[in-house]
Amino acid sequence: MTPHDFFRRIEAHARRHPDEVAYSNGLHSATRGALWAAAASVAAHLRTLEGRAPVLVIGHKEPEMLAGFLGAALAGRAYVPVDDHLPAGRVARIREVVRPAAELRAEDIRRLAEKPVPPEPPAAAGLDDPFYILFTSGSTGEPKGVVITWRCLLSFLDWLMAEQKFADRAEVFLGQTPFTFDVSVMDLYPSLLTAGTHVSIPRHVLAAPRELFALLEGTNPTTWVSTPSFAAFCAADAKFAQALLPRLRRFLFCGEPLPEQLALQLLDRFPQAEIWNTYGPTEATVAVTSIRVTRELLAAHESMPLGCAMTGVRVYPGDGQRGPLPDGERGELLIVGPSVSPGYLGRPDLTAQKFFELGGERGYATGDLASVRNGLLFFHGRMDDQVKIGGHRIELEDVETNIRQLPGVRTAVVLPVRRGIHVEGMAAYVLPESRGGESDFQLSTQLRKALAARLPAYMIPKRWIFRDTLPTNASGKVDRKALLAELEIKA
Numbered sequence: 001m002t003p004h005d006f007f008r009r010i011e012a013h014a015r016r017h018p019d020e021v022a023y024s025n026g027l028h029s030a031t032r033g034a035l036w037a038a039a040a041s042v043a044a045h046l047r048t049l050e051g052r053a054p055v056l057v058i059g060h061k062e063p064e065m066l067a068g069f070l071g072a073a074l075a076g077r078a079y080v081p082v083d084d085h086l087p088a089g090r091v092a093r094i095r096e097v098v099r100p101a102a103e104l105r106a107e108d109i110r111r112l113a114e115k116p117v118p119p120e121p122p123a124a125a126g127l128d129d130p131f132y133i134l135f136t137s138g139s140t141g142e143p144k145g146v147v148i149t150w151r152c153l154l155s156f157l158d159w160l161m162a163e164q165k166f167a168d169r170a171e172v173f174l175g176q177t178p179f180t181f182d183v184s185v186m187d188l189y190p191s192l193l194t195a196g197t198h199v200s201i202p203r204h205v206l207a208a209p210r211e212l213f214a215l216l217e218g219t220n221p222t223t224w225v226s227t228p229s230f231a232a233f234c235a236a237d238a239k240f241a242q243a244l245l246p247r248l249r250r251f252l253f254c255g256e257p258l259p260e261q262l263a264l265q266l267l268d269r270f271p272q273a274e275i276w277n278t279y280g281p282t283e284a285t286v287a288v289t290s291i292r293v294t295r296e297l298l299a300a301h302e303s304m305p306l307g308c309a310m311t312g313v314r315v316y317p318g319d320g321q322r323g324p325l326p327d328g329e330r331g332e333l334l335i336v337g338p339s340v341s342p343g344y345l346g347r348p349d350l351t352a353q354k355f356f357e358l359g360g361e362r363g364y365a366t367g368d369l370a371s372v373r374n375g376l377l378f379f380h381g382r383m384d385d386q387v388k389i390g391g392h393r394i395e396l397e398d399v400e401t402n403i404r405q406l407p408g409v410r411t412a413v414v415l416p417v418r419r420g421i422h423v424e425g426m427a428a429y430v431l432p433e434s435r436g437g438e439s440d441f442q443l444s445t446q447l448r449k450a451l452a453a454r455l456p457a458y459m460i461p462k463r464w465i466f467r468d469t470l471p472t473n474a475s476g477k478v479d480r481k482a483l484l485a486e487l488e489i490k491a
């Protein structure tokens with residue numbers, strides 16, 4: 001697919017079936033015709049602005065956000081999705097890095113859409129032009145922006161759509177993740193390109209099981225795209241079964257390890273649905289490996305495989321020279337090919353640490369430990385301090401740096417609370433500067449509140465432990481191993 005094909009397909013669906021619902025979030029929906037017309041109005045507005053700087057699209061799963069994304073692309077600009085619950089300080093950092101040409105919220109896009117415009121051809125887009133920029137937690141305490149080009153996006157979509165063979169005008173995609181998480185790209189664009197219906201679950205529904213189940217039942221999805229954590233949350237209710245979602249034919253999981261227990265439970269409850277485990281970092285565009293998970297596969301392997309690399313991309317545990325390690329040996333997982341990002345926006349230093357060139361192709365060192373057995377990749381955890389909690393990617397140093405900057409904190413260490421390889425949450429060990437008479441509970445409430453002004457809610461540690469000193473190891477550094485052992489939850 002070329003950028004031209006991408007627009008042509010979405011536009012053709014909008015022209016042929018203007019009144020079909022393209023997108024809904026349970027409360028608001030948009031037809032194909034309205035969405036395309038709104039995108040054209042956004043593009044017309046953006047064309048009046050100088051240069052090609054990106055556009056921030058701020059909100060939470062409103063149909064207008066989608067019009068904002070398409071409108072930016074039509075005008076030849078990258079978009080940056082920003083969650084409207086992100087603390088202002090964090091948004092300010094993003095703004096400083098991006099220097100956006102415009103910031104659009106749902107109400108701005110609605111206003112622009114009130115002025116229909118005659119259709120104009122999309123701006124010429126080269127494969128190396130950025131399509132979107134996604135900000136993710138950075139170990140320096142600042143978010144870092146991963147630049148995804150047209151080449152990255154289209155190589156991912158070509159592979160996914162060929163592999164999954166989504167039926168034209170027949171799919172209802174259920175998308176759990178917000179647009180600020182790239183798993184959403186797995187449901188959003190395949191839906192637009194195959195004239196499917198996209199149902200995105202807004203956060204207030206995710207938090208209310210009764211409403212959530214009503215929405216699931218009412219929309220009757222055919223393809224489910226989520227983190228395993230979300231499916232596990234749904235599966236805690238026995239009603240989550242084929243009778244509730246009779247048309248469901250496919251679960252696509254990404255973003256964190258898929259527990260075998262969950263896969264087995266879903267295989268039992270949804271006899272007509274396939275279950276797919278896919279793996280990939282934001283830096284290599286959503287997913288770069290996949291495998292269909294069956295009972296036979298699980299019986300044949302001790303742990304959940306990540307599967308095989310997508311077409312045209314090499315994914316392998318590397319040795320010191322970036323060559324592949326022999327079967328069975330563990331090493332850092334490297335990704336080399338067209339879906340790898342050019343790097344982090346405005347951060348050549350960070351880009352040079354993680355990205356490389358190999359044989360004329362772009363490569364990324366994931367920080368994931370992996371091995372190959374019988375042609376399948378297996379994941380063995382992280383090599384650094386990045387964790388996944390409920391599917392959210394968090395650098396522990398990001399949280400730590402932000403806690404250290406709070407008033408009254410001398411220093412702090414943030415560690416994962418683990419049950420086996422599964423991370424259940426974070427704990428902050430804090431050395432307060434000087435204490436008045438307040439209790440630990442009062443102090444932790446104050447710090448949580450102060451931290452919430454700097455970081456999104458999922459980055460606030462659940463446990464707060466106050467100490468006068470922290471244990472040190474032989475080299476005089478904080479003994480993280482000793483603290484980790486204190487925190488581990490025995491299975």
Ligand code: AMP
Nearest residue numbers: 254255256257278279280281282379393
């Ligand atoms: P993100 O950039 O948020 O997509 O996070 C990427 C990281 O999530 C990877 O580097 C892995 O550590 C983890 N991850 C993603 N998918 C999987 C999977 N299927 N199994 C295990 N870990 C995964």
